[in-house]
Amino acid sequence: MxxxxxxxxxxxxxxxxxxxxxxxxxxxxxxxxxxxxxxxxxxxxxxxxxxxxxxxxxxxxxxxxxxxxxxxxxxxxxxxxxxxKNRDVVDAVKKQLDEMPFLPRRYTSPIVIELARKLAQLAPGDLNKVLFTPGGTSAIGLAMKLVRKATGKFKTVSTWDSFHGASLDAISVGGEGVFRNEMGPLLAGAEHMLPFNSYRSILGEGDDSGMKGLDYLAYMLEREGDIGAVIMEPIRSTDVQIPPKAYFKRLRQLCDQFGVLLVLDEIPTAFGRTGKMFVHEHYDIVPDIVVIGKGFGGGIFPMAGIIVREGLDVAQDISLGHYTHEKSSVGSAAALATIAYIENNGxxxxxxxxxxxxxxxxxxxxxxxxxxxxxxxxxxxxxxxxxxxxxxxxxxxxxxxxxxxxxxxxxxxxxxxxxxxxxxxxxxxxxxxxxxxxxxxxxxxxxxxx
Missing domain, CATH: 3.90.1150.10 (Aspartate Aminotransferase, domain 1)
Structure with a gap:
């Protein structure tokens, strides 16, 4: 070949x-x-x-x-x-394997509720509803489906060079050519804009040049009335692009102005990587949906999910995920032990x-x-x-x-x-x-x- x-x-x-x-x-x-x-x-x-x-x-x-x-x-x-091989996480997983290794759909367990409660306590504002999945890519899918259900709009705006997962829907909103190239038609309605750092490279150094991208976003949101969400990495983990606080402050304002949901992909960066439990805490904003994964499972168990605002609990008549391991007892034990270790060890x-x-x-x-x-x-x-x-x-x-x-x-x-x-x-x-x-x-x- x-x-x-x-x-x-x-x-x-x-x-x-x-x-x-x-x-x-x-x-x-x-x-x-x-x-x-x-x-x-x-x-x-x-x-x-x-x-x-x-x-x-x-x-x-x-x-x-x-x-x-x-x-x-x-x-x-x-x-x-x-x-x-974090000992606390390993011990929590072993204990849960002995007690109840699998939780079938339609049922719940105190340990999964404990994890949901903990996330609601950690997240700012009214981010107090969760749904879990086995991986970050599927969590992005959950967020995109919830956006459509909650807003009635199917279009999204994300950035070129971003990464949100490897499935067809995730590469549609993603912007890396190594995932998208030669894949044929992707998800309809996935619009893109240049990321913050691209405007700086085109217009010159300085945060003001990076802010120009939001002028274009405002134009898109006003022109296209069927955009349901802006999906963005608050910090791009691949090459570590870090917009200033003013960028996300204005982004939040634009989303509010045009009735668009703000979805932040923190899959690789949440849970302490940046010195905060969640990255958006650096920007003093509350997104509508936060997508989490990767380190959530303590480097042992695949765990991901979304944390959303209370008002977005609107999908009772459909299945957003319905994954076999949606409420994993073992994954919840790993995640709780991970969060506890981060907190207890400063x-x-x-x-x-x-x-x-x-x-x-x-x-x-x-x-x-x-x-x-x-x-x-x-x-x-x-x-x-x-x-x-x-x-x-x-x-x-x-x-x-x-x-x-x-x-x-x-x-x-x-x-x-x-x-x-x-x-x-x-x-x-x-x-x-x-x-x-x-x-x-x-x-x-x-x-x-x-």
Missing amino acids: EIKSFQRTEGDVNLSSERGQWQEANLSPATMEVLEEDSRYFLHQSMSTPCLNVITNAEGIYLEDMDGNKYMDFHGNSVHQVGY LLEHAAQMGVFLKQRLTEMMHKHVIIGDVRVIGMLAAIELVTDRQTKEKAVEAAEKVMYLCMKRGLSFKVSGGNVLTLVPPLITTQEQLEQALNMIELALEEVV
């Missing part, structure tokens, strides 16, 4: 020659045999199969491969806020403090290395953007991939986003000393590449 050219997007390196060279130099013949067998049975797809390595253990902030090599995991698919405060450290340290690195065009940090989520020239901001794609593999060789794993952004997503339990160790590895790699 002919392999067409592939896009450099979210960690898209599994078809590159650089990967093959790294594997040949760092993996044993036994590991390569396992990878070949995996490739034989699993469908190939960008950013997945063929796989990079064989992992035999994940604990704390570390992955361990089949050859005994350990890696600090600053990728983790954004599920490992409380670290791998991980929100720790993430905020480490964000200050990361910002300072990465800014120092940018002053030393001309290949770094920008750094962006919020809590324990950071981006290092590599460029060939700071004036033109041309992407240093080859260098970014080389840096990633040099760091893997030294024991640090992270993802490359947008072709040239080193995206660091460390577990919230990562210490300052461990962060310093990881940043030293990146600096050494930058020196080798340049």
Whole structure:
């Protein structure tokens, strides 16, 4: 089968020659045999199969491969806020497996109600109704169906380059070409606008230029009377784009003005990643629907869902989800233990403090290395953007991939986003000393590449 050219997007390196060279130099013949067998049975797809390595253990902030090599995991698919094999989460799951491993539809259980109550207590304003699903993509589907039911309108506005999941409805509102390209007609009514950072790159630096996108959104909302929702990532986790508070303040005002629901996708960023339990808390707004997932299950159980305003409880006559694992007893136990661990161990405060450290340290690195065009940090989520020239901001794609593999060789794993952004997503339990160790590895790699 002919392999067409592939896009450099979210960690898209599994078809590159650089990967093959790294594997040949760092993996044993036994590991390569396992990878070949995996490739034989699993469908190939960008950013997945063929796989990079064989992992035999994940604990704390570390992955361990089949050859005994350990890696600090600053990728983790954004599920490992409380670290791998977190004892509290593991014990809660084991206990629930013994008590009641599965809750059939039509029934409830105190533990799922406890989780719903906890989310309602944590979320601001009147965000006090929930519905759970087994994964973030299906939670996006729930939100889109609820929007149609509540508003009677089928159109949505989202941004190019955004990611909201991999199903057909989710890639319709999403904006990444690696998911959308050559898929044929997508969901009708999925309109798009440029994201905040694109206006800055077109019109120049400064928050005012980024705000221009909302002028266009206002035009869209006034012109198109059948838009039911704006769906947006409050912080884009792939390459860490962080709009200012004023952006979301005005976005909330526009949605209210035109009777449009505001849906925020916090699947990879909620539960402490940014130093707050929910990202929208940074903006002092209350969205109509918050979509959660990934770290919600403590890095063990697939859990996702939506938290919505009380007034949106309007779908009793239809099934929004009706998923087999909609009210998972085991998933609820994992989620409750995860939230408790975050609260009891001060991980929100720790993430905020480490964000200050990361910002300072990465800014120092940018002053030393001309290949770094920008750094962006919020809590324990950071981006290092590599460029060939700071004036033109041309992407240093080859260098970014080389840096990633040099760091893997030294024991640090992270993802490359947008072709040239080193995206660091460390577990919230990562210490300052461990962060310093990881940043030293990146600096050494930058020196080798340049």
